[in-house]
Amino acid sequence: MKELYQRRAAAVRSRMKEMGLTSLILSETSALLYLTGEIIHPGERLTVLVIREKGPAFWVRNRLFPLKEGMGLTMDEAAETGSFADISFEDGEDSIKLLSRLLPAGKAGIDKTWPSHFLLSLMEERKDLSFVNGSPAVDQLRAVKDEEEIRAMRLASAINDRAMERISHWIHAGVTEKECAEKLLAIYKEEGAEGFSFPPIVSFGAHGADPHHMPDDTVLGEKESVLFDIGCRKDHYCSDMTRTFFLGEPSEEEKKVHDLVRRAGELAESMVRPGIPLSELDKAARDCIAGGGYGPCFTHRLGHFIGLKEHEEGEVSASSPLTAKPGMIFSIEPGIYLEGRFGVRIEDLVLVTDTGCEVLNHAPRGWRIS
Amino acid sequence: MKELYQRRAAAVRSRMKEMGLTSLILSETSALLYLTGEIIHPGERLTVLVIREKGPAFWVRNRLFPLKEGMGLTMDEAAETGSFADISFEDGEDSIKLLSRLLPAGKAGIDKTWPSHFLLSLMEERKDLSFVNGSPAVDQLRAVKDEEEIRAMRLASAINDRAMERISHWIHAGVTEKECAEKLLAIYKEEGAEGFSFPPIVSFGAHGADPHHMPDDTVLGEKESVLFDIGCRKDHYCSDMTRTFFLGEPSEEEKKVHDLVRRAGELAESMVRPGIPLSELDKAARDCIAGGGYGPCFTHRLGHFIGLKEHEEGEVSASSPLTAKPGMIFSIEPGIYLEGRFGVRIEDLVLVTDTGCEVLNHAPRGWRIS
Numbered sequence: 001m002k003e004l005y006q007r008r009a010a011a012v013r014s015r016m017k018e019m020g021l022t023s024l025i026l027s028e029t030s031a032l033l034y035l036t037g038e039i040i041h042p043g044e045r046l047t048v049l050v051i052r053e054k055g056p057a058f059w060v061r062n063r064l065f066p067l068k069e070g071m072g073l074t075m076d077e078a079a080e081t082g083s084f085a086d087i088s089f090e091d092g093e094d095s096i097k098l099l100s101r102l103l104p105a106g107k108a109g110i111d112k113t114w115p116s117h118f119l120l121s122l123m124e125e126r127k128d129l130s131f132v133n134g135s136p137a138v139d140q141l142r143a144v145k146d147e148e149e150i151r152a153m154r155l156a157s158a159i160n161d162r163a164m165e166r167i168s169h170w171i172h173a174g175v176t177e178k179e180c181a182e183k184l185l186a187i188y189k190e191e192g193a194e195g196f197s198f199p200p201i202v203s204f205g206a207h208g209a210d211p212h213h214m215p216d217d218t219v220l221g222e223k224e225s226v227l228f229d230i231g232c233r234k235d236h237y238c239s240d241m242t243r244t245f246f247l248g249e250p251s252e253e254e255k256k257v258h259d260l261v262r263r264a265g266e267l268a269e270s271m272v273r274p275g276i277p278l279s280e281l282d283k284a285a286r287d288c289i290a291g292g293g294y295g296p297c298f299t300h301r302l303g304h305f306i307g308l309k310e311h312e313e314g315e316v317s318a319s320s321p322l323t324a325k326p327g328m329i330f331s332i333e334p335g336i337y338l339e340g341r342f343g344v345r346i347e348d349l350v351l352v353t354d355t356g357c358e359v360l361n362h363a364p365r366g367w368r369i370s
Numbered sequence: 371m372k373e374l375y376q377r378r379a380a381a382v383r384s385r386m387k388e389m390g391l392t393s394l395i396l397s398e399t400s401a402l403l404y405l406t407g408e409i410i411h412p413g414e415r416l417t418v419l420v421i422r423e424k425g426p427a428f429w430v431r432n433r434l435f436p437l438k439e440g441m442g443l444t445m446d447e448a449a450e451t452g453s454f455a456d457i458s459f460e461d462g463e464d465s466i467k468l469l470s471r472l473l474p475a476g477k478a479g480i481d482k483t484w485p486s487h488f489l490l491s492l493m494e495e496r497k498d499l500s501f502v503n504g505s506p507a508v509d510q511l512r513a514v515k516d517e518e519e520i521r522a523m524r525l526a527s528a529i530n531d532r533a534m535e536r537i538s539h540w541i542h543a544g545v546t547e548k549e550c551a552e553k554l555l556a557i558y559k560e561e562g563a564e565g566f567s568f569p570p571i572v573s574f575g576a577h578g579a580d581p582h583h584m585p586d587d588t589v590l591g592e593k594e595s596v597l598f599d600i601g602c603r604k605d606h607y608c609s610d611m612t613r614t615f616f617l618g619e620p621s622e623e624e625k626k627v628h629d630l631v632r633r634a635g636e637l638a639e640s641m642v643r644p645g646i647p648l649s650e651l652d653k654a655a656r657d658c659i660a661g662g663g664y665g666p667c668f669t670h671r672l673g674h675f676i677g678l679k680e681h682e683e684g685e686v687s688a689s690s691p692l693t694a695k696p697g698m699i700f701s702i703e704p705g706i707y708l709e710g711r712f713g714v715r716i717e718d719l720v721l722v723t724d725t726g727c728e729v730l731n732h733a734p735r736g737w738r739i740s
Contacts, residue, residue, distance in 0.1 A: 044681055064670055066580050091671045092689040112487035117503040119486045133487040210436050300434055301461045311414055319462040 004148075006082050008035055008141065012051055015137035022106030024051045024134045025099075028113045030308040031138045033236060036084070038068045046095040046118060048111070049084065052104055058085035060099045100125035109134015112313075139313035143305055144327040150351060152237035153307070153329055157349055157360035159191045159232055160239035164363040167230075168245055171369075173222045177202040177215035180228075188232045197238035198310040201229035208244065208343030211300060211335060223248030225342045231310055238310045239360075240331055242347035246367045254344075257294065257336050258367045261344045264288040264334040265365075268302060268316075272350055272357035278303075278320040278330070285334045286318075294336045303331040306349060328352040329360070374518075376452050378405055378511065382421055385507035392476030394421045394504045395469075398483045400678040401508045403606060406454070408438045416465040416488060418481070419454065422474055428455035430469045470495035479504015482683075509683035513675055514697040520721060522607035523677070523699055527719055527730035529561045529602050530609035534733040537600075538615055541739075543592045547572040547585035550598075558602040567608035568680040571599035578614065578713030581670060581705060593618030595712045601680055608680045609730075610701055612717035616737045624714075627664065627706050628737045631714045634658040634704040635735075638672060638686075642720055642727035648673075648690040648700070655704045656688075664706045673701040676719060698722040699730070 012035070016024055026032060026049045032040045040047060045062040056078035059071060071086050078085035087102065089095045100122055108126075110119055112135035123131060145153060166187050171180060180202040188195060203213040204220050208227040220226065224247050231240035244261075246254060264285040271281055282302040289298045303316035306329060314322055316330055333347030349360040364370050382405070386394055396402060396419045402410045410417060415432040426448035429441060441456050448455035457472065459465045470492055478496075480489055482505035493501060515523060536557050541550060550572040558565065573583040574590050578597040590596065594617050601610035614631075616624060634655040641651055652672040659668045673686035676699060684692055686700055703717030718731040734740050 064581060090669070092687050110486045110490065112485055114486040115482055116480045116484040116486055116489045117482035117505065119489060120480065120501060120503050131490060133490050135487065211434060299460070317462055 002037065005036060009051065009057065011141050012137050013053070015140060016051065016053065016109065016134075019109065019132075019134070019137055020107050021109040021132070021134055021137065022053045022104045024109040024137055025049075025111055025114065026051070026134075026138065027111040028135070030142075030312075031111065031135070033308055034138065034142055039236075040068070045091075046089075046099065048099065048114075050099070050102065053106075054104070055079070056083075056085045058087050058102065060087045060089070060095065060102075062095070063088040063090050096121040096125060103129065105129065107132060109137055111135055135313065142307055142312060143314045143322075144325055145307060145329055145351075146327070149237065149307065150327070150329075152235040153239070153349070153351070154360060156193070156197070156232060156234040156237050156239035157241070159188065159193050159234055160230065160241050161361055161363045162191055163187045163193075163230065163232065164228060164241060164243055167228060168226075168243065168369045171220060171226060171247075173220050173247065175220050176217050177204060177207070178217060181215040184230060191232075193232035193234050194236075195233055197231035197233045197240060200231075201227065201242075203227040203343065205342060206340055208345075209337045209339045209341060211337060211343070211345065220247070225250070225254065225344070227343060227345060229345065229347065236308055238306050238308070240306055240310055240347065240349060241361045241363065242333055242335075242345045243363060243365065244344040244346060244367065245369050250367060254342060255367065256292070257338070257342075258344050260289060260292040260294060261334050261336055261346050262365050265332050265346050265348065268332045268334070269348065269350055269357060269359055272324055272332075272352060273355065274324055274326055274352060276324050278316045278322045278324060279318055281332065282317050282320070285332070289334060289336060297336045297338060298334060299337055300335065303333055305330045324352045326352050326354050372407065375406060379421065379427065381511050382507050383423070385510060386421065386423065386479065386504075389479065389502075389504070389507055390477050391479040391502075391504055391507065392423045392474045394479040394507055395481055395484065396421070396504075396508065397481040398505070400512075400682075401481065401505070403678055404508065404512055409606075410438070415461075416459075416469065418469065418484075420469070420472065423476075424474070425449070426453075426455045428457050428472065430457045430459070430465065430472075432465070433458040433460050466491040466495060473499065475499065477502060479507055481505055505683065512677055512682060513684050513692075514695055515677060515699055515721075516697070519607065519677065520697070520699075522605040523609070523719070523721070524730060526563070526567070526602060526604040526607050526609035527611070529558065529563050529604055530600065530611050531731055531733045532561055533557045533563075533600065533602065534598060534611060534613055537598060538596075538613065538739045541590060541596060541617075543590050543617065545590050546587045547574055547577070548587060551585040554600060561602075563602035563604050564606075565603055567601035567603045567610060570601075571597065571612075573597040573713065575712060576710055578715075579707040579709045579711060581707060581713070581715065590617070595620070595624065595714070597713060597715060599715065599717065606678055608676050608678070610676055610680055610717065610719060611731045611733065612703055612715045613733060613735065614714040614716060614737065615739050620737060624712060625737065626662070627708070627712075628714050630659060630662040630664060631704050631706055631716050632735050635702050635716050635718065638702045638704070639718065639720055639727060639729055642694055642702075642722060643725065644694055644696055644722060646694050648686045648692045648694060649688055651702065652687050652690070655702070659704060659706060667706045667708060668704060669707060670705065673703055675700045694722045696722050696724050
């Protein structure tokens with residue numbers, strides 16, 4: 001097994017120790033990718049990677065799914081190579097019983113996304129264990145990116161910058177939101193991305209007031225706002241950026257709102273440095289928008305972490321307990337939403353550095369397509 | 371609220387009573403669709419529909435997401451109209467605390483797919499409650515389709531029949547598996563389907579020996595087997611069918627294997643009638659294949675239930691506790707997989723009728739494209 005994955009597994013074990021976990025059951029695709037380099041989508045059948053305080057980590061999986069590279073080892077082989085053992089079952093076997101027999105006494109950490117029916121069955125089998133959300137043991141590591149991850153994140157954002165510029169120059173009165181989404185996918189592929197990192201948000205006019213509007217058949221008018229919240233995936237890592245443009249000359253209020261949102265984001269970005277509580281960034285952007293008279297119209301947290309998933313554990317919000325550390329990457333994305341009229345959101349990804357931050361996005365932030 | 375959804379909610383309550391549940395927390399998109407007619411994808415934030423023994427059912431959801439039709443009622447309004455009340459929260463609020471305060475004492479049924487971290491937090495808040503998998507209260511209803519559902523399932527399978535005939539006539543030496551998948555999507559759209567019901571399996575030659583092979587850039591040769599396991603979605607309902615063809619004249623063994631798989635499926639289909647244990651269907655098909663000398667090469671259950679999801683709760687397997695009831699729809703899909711060589715699977719959906727079954731698929735089952 002690659003040294004990188006052995007190092008990550010060791011770091012997870014040391015977090016487990018801090019959390020008092022004797023075992024950790026992982027099922028989320030992005031956690032498995034982080035720890036093994038393999039893309040595995042657990043379907044309805046049990047598929048988990050189990051890390052224990054002592055002894056080799058192991059897969060529990062249905063034999064129906066062919067082995068990936070480096071899988072298929074016995075416990076002894078896994079112990080020798082520092083890799084993962086392979087415990088498999090067939091359709092009709094009780095996979096939870098099989099798993100439960102291999103868990104040591106004590107506190108079991110459970111993947112935050114594990115479907116509840118597995119957990120409830122396991123609790124029934126092992127009444128002697130206590131169960132907690134074990135994902136922080138992996139997520140806290142994932143929140144701080146290493147050099148190779150930072151390289152991939154920069155690359156994904158560079159593609160996103162180019163795509164934003166291309167799509168903003170391509171749009172014209174008469175296109176639909178769905179056509180923009182299709183064009184964007186083609187641009188990403190041409191620029192070397194693997195695809196979307198999330199379904200793109202393309203919102204014309206009043207649709208911009210719904211932060212999660214999904215592209216539909218609405219046609220772009222001659223004089224209208226256009227919000228793109230878009231991201232691609234490159235080498236498994238995600239980008240995510242929002243820009244809001246106006247076709248035709250915007251009204252004074254539209255300009256004012258756009259300017260206020262841009263300033264709120266730039267203010268928060270200027271404050272990022274190691275040690276700052278992330279809640280302070282949220283507060284600064286929120287106060288800035290409130291100062292402009294639009295406080296109640298900024299309806300969501302300022303940002304979220306990102307990496308192998310477009311939203312990772314950790315947020316930039318009033319209730320976030322986190323402080324910035326070098327290597328963290330998160331979004332700064334203030335917005336103002338005026339129902340029935342329009343919405344403006346401007347979003348960048350920032351990387352915390354030793355002295356401040358590096359903004360990963362460089363596409364122009366102005367309302368005019370330039 | 372439509373009478374259909376009121377009837378379904380009443381049926382769920384009566385199952386809850388049988389299961390001793392005082393509340394039921396639902397989060398799966400297909401369960402929410404079944405009970406409300408709305409497509410709701412719970413993201414990372416808490417989104418649940420809660421049905422209680424007494425009092426109105428209610429949503430718990432983030433205010434960030436706009437209301438769908440008929441949502442937004444107070445508890446009083448919901449009680450009057452027999453609809454669902456709307457309990458909402460904002461980013462930063464503790465949504466699990468909000469939910470926990472509204473749950474009655476007793477046994478809480480939990481959606482089988484609910485992410486474990488929500489359940490673990492709720493267990494921490496409400497140590498007085500007991501928790502079980504509550505999904506059977508909905509899934510047992512969903513297993514038996516009503517007339518409108520049967521209409522949609524027939525329609526989805528009719529489109530699938532046409533698509534299978536069109537794609538099988540379209541293929542030719544030189545195409546790749548991925549190109550077949552793309553062509554298939556275009557065919558589905560032309561035929562009026564909403565899209566795939568699952569990512570299609572297109573397997574050339576030895577790829578057929580992996581039951582879940584994903585389409586890649588492999589090029590089809592002049593003399594090769596082609597396995598299509600495909601399905602579309604129409605009016606929210608899913609189709610699912612598999613055929614295996616040979617380009618060029620197959621070997622004697624290939625013909626023998628194809629014939630054996632076809633006979634095993636037809637045998638199981640001929641046995642379907644109300645009251646038969648589904649495990650007997652699995653056994654009959656398995657014995658048939660074992661009798662032909664390929665027992666160990668049939669590596670999965672005979673079938674699965676299907677409806678709003680491509681795989682629903684309930685299986686046709688050696689360990690299935692179910693017996694056939696009129697209105698049930700499931701797949702019959704025996705297969706033989708010869709590693710490194712080829713694989714054959716033939717799959718139909720069957721609807722249990724009062725006297726036997728109606729096979730929903732009519733595309734020819736032979737190995738020759740006809």
